[in-house]
Amino acid sequence: MASIWEYANPRKFLATTDVVLPWVTALAAITLVAGLIWGFFFTPDDYKQGSTVKIIYLHVPSALMAINAWLMMLVASLIWLVRRHHVSALAARAAAPVGATFTLIALATGAIWGQPMWGTWWAWDPRLTSFLILFLFYLGYMALWQAVENPDTAADLTSVLCIVGSVFAVLSRYAVNFWNQGLHQGASLSLDREEHVADVFYYPLLVSIAGFVLLFIALVLLRTRTEIRARRLYALAARERMGQGAAG
Template sequence: MASIWEYANPRKFIRTTDVVLPWVTAAAVLCLVGGLIWGFFFTPEDYRQGSTVKIIYLHVPSALMAINGWLMMLAASLIWIVRRHHVSALAARAAAPVGATMTLIALITGAIWGQPMWGTWWAWDPRLTSFLILFLFYLGYMALWAAIENDDTAADLTSVLCLVGSVFALLSRYAVNFWNQGLHQGATLSMDKQENIADIFWYPLLVCMAGFILLFLALVLLRTRTEIRARRMRALLARERLG
């Protein structure tokens, strides 16, 4: 079997994603449309929360991808540090704005949900606060990428920042928990799901989560392709200058 590292070759990556990307995109659209319609129109209203509960189909999957987006960046950064595959660094760069947007969606849908439930748009609840801090980490990471001209230098520096940032994001999570026990309901996504949320809400949520995962994948693949092409353009320009 071919080694997985073959896909670290940009040309191989572009060729493979040429084939894969349309399917992933189609699957993402299918899951999202299906899951959201199922969730919004074909589930009963919660007896306490009314129809507001339905925002869960956006809120939970986006929150999931906000965290997994960062984890993906961390993995890609580690691969860059250890094996120095350019595609890996570019994938980390590509994932950051998507992850940041997911974080923002989670924060905004959370606020919209929180307003009728808790009577406030924002509370300094540990989970909300952690997501806000995560958003700041995303911003810093993207700003560092944008500030440095040399691609390899930028990849090196952002990788180390991602590593250190991950540790401190985790620390912040626990610090925030320590600082304020919150209003937020317990985990929606848990092994013993029966305790948290009924099946009838659970299945469409699963579909929506699959949809968000696929959407994230599609966007990251698309953006990585763009980054690879931009990088190729810079390499060609550099070669031009050499004459």
């Protein structure tokens, strides 16, 4: 019985993703395109929001994945700190730019949606503000990875930052709520069928969300592979430098 930790071996990870990645990529492309085309072309206008309701197929999935990407980084950081699997730390690093991009999409679509609905591009609404803060967290996290040269030190420091940052991100969410009551509508998705959006919007939205999830997985797998190779490159370069030092 193979343990899940086997995939934490970089070689095994590369070999496995070599097979899996094309399938995930294809599936992500199909689902994302299907969800967006369904949402854009084949859904009716909302009686209140008109055609702007079509923005939901970008806004909600990207916002969802912006938070989930951070959660994934948090879990990967904890695994790195506890079990010292390099793949885990590198996956966290690989996910950050993807999460930051999703945050940016959520912010941009939110602003564009807010303009006709609320009459302003930007309102310091709690949800928008929280996402802006989340974006700053992503920037800091990526900047720290960039700044520290030794990959193991960088992995450790960013993991600590990710954990502390998560606590402060949650704190900020509540602080911002306290600071300004917002214009933003409640949750679009809910298990309580009475609350969430109507079925005609709901099913294409689910497909879009699946598309964004798969896109995230595909990108993180691809980028983790890159990070594994970059780390190997770093190790080889360090060995060459040491070899030259011994020879000269």
